[in-house]
Amino acid sequence: MNFMQNALDLAKIALDIGEVPVACVIVKDGQIIGEGHNLTTLMKNATMHCEFIAVKDAKSRNPEISFQDAILYVTCEPCIMCAEFLSLICIKKVYFGCYNQKFGGNGSILNLHEGKYESIGGIYQEEAVNLLRIFYEKGNPNAPPHKRHRVLGK
Amino acid sequence: MNFMQNALDLAKIALDIGEVPVACVIVKDGQIIGEGHNLTTLMKNATMHCEFIAVKDAKSRNPEISFQDAILYVTCEPCIMCAEFLSLICIKKVYFGCYNQKFGGNGSILNLHEGKYESIGGIYQEEAVNLLRIFYEKGNPNAPPHKRHRVLGK
Numbered sequence: 001m002n003f004m005q006n007a008l009d010l011a012k013i014a015l016d017i018g019e020v021p022v023a024c025v026i027v028k029d030g031q032i033i034g035e036g037h038n039l040t041t042l043m044k045n046a047t048m049h050c051e052f053i054a055v056k057d058a059k060s061r062n063p064e065i066s067f068q069d070a071i072l073y074v075t076c077e078p079c080i081m082c083a084e085f086l087s088l089i090c091i092k093k094v095y096f097g098c099y100n101q102k103f104g105g106n107g108s109i110l111n112l113h114e115g116k117y118e119s120i121g122g123i124y125q126e127e128a129v130n131l132l133r134i135f136y137e138k139g140n141p142n143a144p145p146h147k148r149h150r151v152l153g154k
Numbered sequence: 155m156n157f158m159q160n161a162l163d164l165a166k167i168a169l170d171i172g173e174v175p176v177a178c179v180i181v182k183d184g185q186i187i188g189e190g191h192n193l194t195t196l197m198k199n200a201t202m203h204c205e206f207i208a209v210k211d212a213k214s215r216n217p218e219i220s221f222q223d224a225i226l227y228v229t230c231e232p233c234i235m236c237a238e239f240l241s242l243i244c245i246k247k248v249y250f251g252c253y254n255q256k257f258g259g260n261g262s263i264l265n266l267h268e269g270k271y272e273s274i275g276g277i278y279q280e281e282a283v284n285l286l287r288i289f290y291e292k293g294n295p296n297a298p299p300h301k302r303h304r305v306l307g308k
Contacts, residue, residue, distance in 0.1 A: 045213070046242045059199070080266065081242060084235035084259075088200045105238075110264070112234065 003027050003073040004095060004124050010037045010050075011075045011131050017042070021131035024050045024074035026058050026067070033065065034058025050074065051082040055089060067091045075128040077121055079103035083112035093118040097128030157181050157227040158249060158278050164191045164204075165229045165285050171196070175285035178204045178228035180212050180221070187219065188212025204228065205236040209243060221245045229282040231275055233257035237266035247272040251282030 003025050010023035014037035023037035036053030040046055051074065058065050067089045075097040078086060083105025086094060094106060094113065099121055105112040106119040113119040157179050164177035168191035177191035190207030194200055205228060212219050221243045229251040232240060237259025240248060248260060248267065253275055259266040260273040267273040 046244075047209075047239055055201075064198075079238070081235050081238035084233070084238070085201055088235060090200075 003032070003071075004075070004097065006032065006035070007073045007075050008097070008124060008127055008131070010035060011128070014038055015131055015135055021135050022050055022074070022076045022128075024054050024072055026054050026070050026072050028065075028067075028070045033061065033070065047081070049079065049082050051078055051085060055085075071095065073123075075124075076100050076132070077104040077106050077108055080105035080110055080112065083110070087112060087116040091117050094120070095123050096121045097123055098125040098132070157186070157225075158229070158251065160186065160189070161227045161229050162251070162278060162281055162285070164189060165282070168192055169285055169289055175289050176204055176228070176230045176282075178208050178226055180208050180224050180226050182219075182221075182224045187215065187224065201235070203233065203236050205232055205239060209239075225249065227277075229278075230254055230286070231258040231260050231262055234259035234264055234266065237264070241266060241270040245271050248274070249277050250275045251277055252279040252286070 006025045007023050010025070011021040014023055015021040019041050020038040024035065025032045026034040034054040034057040036050045036057055038050050039048035039053060051072065055067070069092055071093045072086065072091055073095045077096045077098065077100035078094065079100060080103055094117060096106060096119070099108050101108050103109060107121060160179045161177045164179070165175040168177055169175040173195050174192040178189065179186045180188040188208040188211040190204045190211055192204050193202035193207060205226065209221070223246055225247045226240065226245055227249045231250045231252065231254035232248065233254060234257055248271060250260065250273070253262050255262050257263060261275060
């Protein structure tokens with residue numbers, strides 16, 4: 001089963017509702033145990049990243065859940081905050097789509113995963129970055145004017 | 155008004171209920187707009203740091219709140235995750251008590267505040283670290299055995 005495709009499908013839903021199209025699923029024993037897409041725009045909260053939402057989702061399904069054997073599939077490299085968050089919950093492994101050249105904590109800006117969890121980037125990165133391109137080319141109506149249109153790199 | 159004393163009072167409440175004694179208040183226009191102490195132990199959730207709880211508290215009091223003119227008083231240096239979180243919410247200034255030599259993101263391990271917000275450490279640090287010492291000397295009953303007793307540095 002291709003879990004990055006599940007994450008991309010969630011990111012497309014985010015795009016459809018005017019949300020930053022970044023999403024993830026958390027997988028354990030071959031099953032999705034938590035999922036989420038960004039809610040930064042709709043909640044007007046810069047910290048509502050999909051990683052926090054998916055972990056909260058997993059905990060709401062099973063409060064005793066442990067993430068030590070869990071794998072995260074996320075369409076964009078976790079930011080510095082989320083990279084450290086993933087370390088704190090002791091995630092086992094992260095697969096991510098496109099790189100996050102501005103805030104990435106899994107290699108692009110900092111290497112917060114090193115010695116903590118395995119991280120592999122560039123999975124379906126073209127699909128992932130294309131969703132972000134569509135979002136930012138249209139312009140984020142909820143962002144401040146100078147942030148409405150972003151030019152995306154690699 | 156001494157807001158670090160308010161944060162220390164909250165940290166003492168945390169200690170009394172068996173929680174990691176780290177707490178904070180967020181101040182705007184001379185008023186406390188949000189507050190919280192760690193809930194990592196009671197919630198069995200390594201990420202329930204007081205900064206997230208206080209911001210959530212502020213947002214529950216006023217969903218439209220902006221933190222650009224807000225000052226955080228926290229008894230211990232924000233960890234890497236929280237340091238980046240504070241940058242994302244555009245906090246203006248952080249005063250912290252004791253240094254966090256293991257996870258600190260405001261100077262001890264990383265300088266995530268640089269260019270983002272002002273950060274001044276060492277305010278009432280002796281009181282702040284003493285609370286942590288009492289907690290860890292007693293031993294954290296909810297921590298894994300190897301983490302139950304911690305030796306605290308500066």
